[in-house]
Amino acid sequence: MAKHRGKQSMEFERSIAIVSASATVGTKEGEGPLREYFDVILTDNLCGQESWEKAESKIASDNLKLCINKAGLKPEDISYVVTGDLLNQCCGSTFGVRSLKIPFFGVFGACSTMGEAMGLSSVLIESGGAKYVLCGASSHFASAEKQFRFPMDLGTQRTPTATWTVTGDGAVLLAEKDEGPYIRRITTGKIMDMGITDANNMGAAMAPAAADAIYQHLSDFNFKPDHYDVIATGDLGYVGRELLIELLKNKGIDISKNHIDCGIEIFDRELQDTHSGGSGCACSAVTFSGMLYNKLRHKKIDRLLFVPTGALMSPTSVQQGESIAGIAHCVGIEN
Amino acid sequence: MAKHRGKQSMEFERSIAIVSASATVGTKEGEGPLREYFDVILTDNLCGQESWEKAESKIASDNLKLCINKAGLKPEDISYVVTGDLLNQCCGSTFGVRSLKIPFFGVFGACSTMGEAMGLSSVLIESGGAKYVLCGASSHFASAEKQFRFPMDLGTQRTPTATWTVTGDGAVLLAEKDEGPYIRRITTGKIMDMGITDANNMGAAMAPAAADAIYQHLSDFNFKPDHYDVIATGDLGYVGRELLIELLKNKGIDISKNHIDCGIEIFDRELQDTHSGGSGCACSAVTFSGMLYNKLRHKKIDRLLFVPTGALMSPTSVQQGESIAGIAHCVGIEN
Numbered sequence: 136m137a138k139h140r141g142k143q144s145m146e147f148e149r150s151i152a153i154v155s156a157s158a159t160v161g162t163k164e165g166e167g168p169l170r171e172y173f174d175v176i177l178t179d180n181l182c183g184q185e186s187w188e189k190a191e192s193k194i195a196s197d198n199l200k201l202c203i204n205k206a207g208l209k210p211e212d213i214s215y216v217v218t219g220d221l222l223n224q225c226c227g228s229t230f231g232v233r234s235l236k237i238p239f240f241g242v243f244g245a246c247s248t249m250g251e252a253m254g255l256s257s258v259l260i261e262s263g264g265a266k267y268v269l270c271g272a273s274s275h276f277a278s279a280e281k282q283f284r285f286p287m288d289l290g291t292q293r294t295p296t297a298t299w300t301v302t303g304d305g306a307v308l309l310a311e312k313d314e315g316p317y318i319r320r321i322t323t324g325k326i327m328d329m330g331i332t333d334a335n336n337m338g339a340a341m342a343p344a345a346a347d348a349i350y351q352h353l354s355d356f357n358f359k360p361d362h363y364d365v366i367a368t369g370d371l372g373y374v375g376r377e378l379l380i381e382l383l384k385n386k387g388i389d390i391s392k393n394h395i396d397c398g399i400e401i402f403d404r405e406l407q408d409t410h411s412g413g414s415g416c417a418c419s420a421v422t423f424s425g426m427l428y429n430k431l432r433h434k435k436i437d438r439l440l441f442v443p444t445g446a447l448m449s450p451t452s453v454q455q456g457e458s459i460a461g462i463a464h465c466v467g468i469e470n
Numbered sequence: 471m472a473k474h475r476g477k478q479s480m481e482f483e484r485s486i487a488i489v490s491a492s493a494t495v496g497t498k499e500g501e502g503p504l505r506e507y508f509d510v511i512l513t514d515n516l517c518g519q520e521s522w523e524k525a526e527s528k529i530a531s532d533n534l535k536l537c538i539n540k541a542g543l544k545p546e547d548i549s550y551v552v553t554g555d556l557l558n559q560c561c562g563s564t565f566g567v568r569s570l571k572i573p574f575f576g577v578f579g580a581c582s583t584m585g586e587a588m589g590l591s592s593v594l595i596e597s598g599g600a601k602y603v604l605c606g607a608s609s610h611f612a613s614a615e616k617q618f619r620f621p622m623d624l625g626t627q628r629t630p631t632a633t634w635t636v637t638g639d640g641a642v643l644l645a646e647k648d649e650g651p652y653i654r655r656i657t658t659g660k661i662m663d664m665g666i667t668d669a670n671n672m673g674a675a676m677a678p679a680a681a682d683a684i685y686q687h688l689s690d691f692n693f694k695p696d697h698y699d700v701i702a703t704g705d706l707g708y709v710g711r712e713l714l715i716e717l718l719k720n721k722g723i724d725i726s727k728n729h730i731d732c733g734i735e736i737f738d739r740e741l742q743d744t745h746s747g748g749s750g751c752a753c754s755a756v757t758f759s760g761m762l763y764n765k766l767r768h769k770k771i772d773r774l775l776f777v778p779t780g781a782l783m784s785p786t787s788v789q790q791g792e793s794i795a796g797i798a799h800c801v802g803i804e805n
Contacts, residue, residue, distance in 0.1 A: 136471075137599030139549060143573045145599035186790050214474060215658060223558040224784035225578045226792075229661065233795055238478045238658035240586055241782075243560045243576040251575055255590060262596045264472030264480035282786075323550060323573035326564065447576075449559035451617075455521050457561075460568055 137261045141355025144322040144465075151257050151319075152312035153468070154267070155206035158425035159198040160417070161276065161302030167402045172425035173303075174201060180277065180302055188222060191275035191302075195220070195231025198304035199271055202424075206267075206308050210235045213308075214265035217256045219248035220273045220416050221300075223282065227273045231304075237269065246341075246370050247324065247445030248272040249305060249420040250464030254321040256309050257466075271306030271424075272443075274415030283334070283450055296336040298372045298398060298414035299407075305420025307428070315470045316431040316439075322352035322465035326447065330458045334448065337459070338375025338398075338411055341444040344461030345371060346382035349442060352465040353388065360390045364436045367427060368463070369419035369443035370398035372412030397422035397443075419443040434470060441466040472596045476690025479657040479800075486592050486654075487647035488803070489602070492537035493760035494529055495752070496611065496637030502737045507760035508638075509536060515612065515637055523557060526610035526637075530555070530566025533639035534606055537759075541602075541643050545570045548643075549600035552591045554583035555608045555751050556635075558617065562608045566639075572604065581676075581705050582659065582780030583607040584640060584755040585799030589656040591644050592801075606641030606759075609750030618669070618785055631671040633707045633733060633749035634742075640755025642763070650805045651766040651774075657687035657800035661782065665793045669783065672794070673710025673733075673746055676779040679796030680706060681717035684777060687800040688723065695725045699771045702762060703798070704754035704778035705733035707747030732757035732778075754778040769805060776801045 138146045158173045165176030175198070182193040195218065203210060216235060219242040220227030232239050244251035252270035259265040277287055279300035285291040309318065327344040345368050353360060360366065371379055376396045383390055397419040398412035423441055430436040447460040473481045493508045500511030510533070517532075519525040530553065538545060551570060554577040555562030567574050579586035587605035594600040612622055614635035620626040644653065662679040680703050688695060695701065706714055711731045718725055732754040733747035758776055765771040782795040 137597040139599050139601065143549075145597070147599075188786055188790065189792070214478075219578070221559070222784065223786060224556070224580065224782070226782070226784045226787045229782040229795055230787070230792060233661045233663055236660050238660055239797065240590060240658065241578040243554065243578045245559065255575060255593075258590075258593055258597045258599065261599070262472040262480070262593045264474050264482075264593065264596070266474065323575065325571050325573055326568045328568055447559070447561070447564040449557065449561045451523055451558060452561045452565070455523065457524070457565060460564055462574065 143351055144320060144355035146320045147257060147261050149261050149311045150313060150317050151260050151309055152314060153316050154308045154310050154312060155202055156307045156424040156428040157198050157202035157205055158305050158421040159194055159303050160421050164301055164303055164401060167407060169401055169426050172429050187275055187278035191227040191273055191278050192230035195227055195273040195304045196234060199269060199306050202306040202308050210237055213237045213267045213269050215240060215259055215268045217242055217252045217270040219243050221279055244462060245445030245447050246414055246416050247443040247462050247464050248416045250443030250466055253466050254323060254464055257318045260309055260311055267308060267310045269308050271304055272416035272420040273304035274300050274417040276300045276302045279415055293410055294335040296374050296411050298337060298411045299409040300415035301401060301413045301418040303417040303421045305417060305424035307424055316468050318466055319469050320467040322348055322355060324348040324462040324464050326460045326462050328458055328460040332458050334453045337414060337446040338372040339378060340446045340459040341461040342371055342375040342378035345379050345442055345444050345463040348463040348465050350386055360388055363438045363440040366390050366394045366440045368396045370414035371396045371444055372398045374411045437470045439468045441468060478686055479655060479690035481655045482592060482596050484596050484646045485648060485652050486595050486644055487649060488651050489643045489645050489647060490537055490541040491642045491759040491763040492533050492540055493640050493756040494533040494638050495756050499636055499638055499736060502742060504736055504761050507764050522610055522613035523561060526562040526608055526613050527565035530562055530608040530639045531569060534604060534641050537641040537643050545572055548572045548602045548604050550575060550594055550603045552577055552587045552605040554578050556614055579797060580780030580782050581749055581751050582778040582797050582799050583751045585778030585801055588801050589658060589799055592653045595644055595646055601645060603644045606639055607751035607755040608639035609635050609752040611635045611637045614750055628745055629670040631709050631746050633672060633746045634744040635750035636736060636748045636753040638752040638756045640752060640759035642759055651803050653801055654804050655802040657683055657690060659683045659797040659799050661795045661797050663793055663795040667793050669788045672749060672781040673707040674713060675781045675794040676796040677706055677710040677713035680714050680777055680779045680798040683798040683800050685721055695723055698773045698775040701725050701729045701775040703731045705749035706731045706779055707733045709746045772805045774803045776803060
């Protein structure tokens with residue numbers, strides 16, 4: 136039985152193990168610093184499909200199947216699949232999950248989706264009513280640019296605070312097992328809105344949500360920041376990371392030594408011209424399923440606080456002058 | 471501890487009670503056959519806002535607060551809020567939930583969202599880690615028409631198979647209590663795709679998913695259709711209902727006597743010119759929070775199988791020739 140802890144956290148009693156993980160990425164991500172950790176690096180970002188959207192679904196579909204295969208299982212062994220993405224009406228997931236024929240919970244948390252999916256999937260296992268739960272998140276640079284910013288063909292110049300949407304899908308499979316790493320606890324974020332309206336500065340919009348979720352997590356469990364070897368946020372990028380560290384310092388918490396950001400890790404800023412860093416649902420999802428899971432398995436990290444971050448907005452909401460709300464979900468993972 | 475039942479179902483051990491429910495609807499819904507059951511009937515579908523999207527968020531926000539108030543609680547008493555809607559990037563929910571400051575799980579299941587939200591919220595309670603969980607779903611006729619079909623000002627003629635998106639928000643609050651009605655069991659739908667490509671015939675796209683979910687539910691629990699006083703699907707409408715009954719008859723199951731469809735119940739077909747019926751996330755959400763919850767509380771219904779249905783598509787996916795996938799989630803509710 137899970138325990139409600141503090142103001143907004145939950146601690147699990149079962150040993151909710153991450154049984155397998157898989158990460159598929161696009162060509163650019165495959166040229167970046169994390170390339171050795173990815174299962175599949177695409178040579179064709181269209182995956183032989185007719186559109187970027189269909190390519191994203193194909194990536195999601197293939198990567199989810201890979202995650203099941205890596206655990207030596209079949210789709211019919213899986214109780215639930217919990218996934219999400221950035222496309223309108225979450226079509227990346229819909230058409231990615233369709234062929235699996237697994238009971239499906241679609242989730243939307245913008246780029247925090249992987250954190251939300253891992254949290255809800257853990258709760259499904261903890262409830263006792265599910266054996267294996269597959270969760271994941273996807274994004275595609277080209278489908279996101281087209282939908283949120285400008286058609287690629289325009290060659291529009293990017294602002295220095297802009298981030299680069301990661302192409303890929305990250306997935307993990309959860310089950311109650313006696314071999315870790317285990318998801319021990321979660322802190323589910325509240326929506327935080329500091330009135331940011333610049334859709335090219337998502338880092339600033341998400342940093343307050345990340346700061347709030349991390350602060351709440353540490354306080355709900357009475358942890359010092361060094362309880363975790365690594366605190367990995369989703370896609371704050373260089374601009375958002377500075378803000379996060381500053382915001383937490385103002386509350387007397389210093390995470391500057393053990394904090395990393397998946398958006399900073401995934402690209403080489405100088406060589407890859409990605410400005411403030413990587414973003415998109417897949418940014419934290421593939422960095423976790425690739426590098427972080429590998430380091431947990433090989434005991435290079437023993438305690439990880441994984442904090443995917445999301446900017447909640449749509450082109451319509453931005454055009455209507457609505458500010459960009461942020462959210463972040465903490466997932467505490469330990470060996 | 472929940473039990474996994476059959477192929478894709480879960481049965482709860484705790485008494486997961488629906489503590490309160492609230493339904494806010496637009497003017498047209500307020501003139502329909504269910505008007506006596508709604509908490510709030512709007513006189514201005516714009517709710518004093520500047521856009522249909524902002525109006526939808528305002529409706530969601532006010533209705534969620536109403537649901538909390540009706541239980542004599544405050545937002546800070548609520549462990550989690552689980553909501554979704556049809557707008558791009560689920561902005562109806564984002565900006566509807568923002569002011570509540572409650573840990574938030576965003577979900578997307580198109581018009582099946584209320585079923586998905588009630589299912590996941592039940593699992594959150596069952597896990598032991600949540601006390602009160604608020605869930606809901608919203609839609610708005612004007613924001614949906616604008617996004618999925620044509621600008622309202624065009625006055626485009628509607629096809630006979632078309633449905634009318636319900637304006638409103640339906641919400642329920644769950645907790646472990648000793649006064650029902652209780653959510654006893656759920657069957658989570660798989661994505662079903664029969665190759666339908668007509669975005670004006672959602673009923674046909676969703677009927678196979680509803681048939682599959684209901685068949686699976688009855689078979690997982692070894693129930694006959696008359697175990698339930700009422701089996702209420704979400705928004706199949708007149709076209710989809712006929713198909714559903716036919717599809718189940720082919721499998722030897724007759725639900726023609728105890729089946730109703732929220733999309734048929736909510737409007738008067740003759741007087742209100744709504745063609746195949748109502749649709750949208752709010753269709754099943756307000757019909758449940760309004761009429762069905764009322765009848766459960768007053769023991770006019772003792773056993774209800776609530777089956778919200780969703781058509782998974784986006785304007786982009788339809789334009790790209792992708793078929794419309796369906797999903798349906800069963801929620802078994804009993805006194």
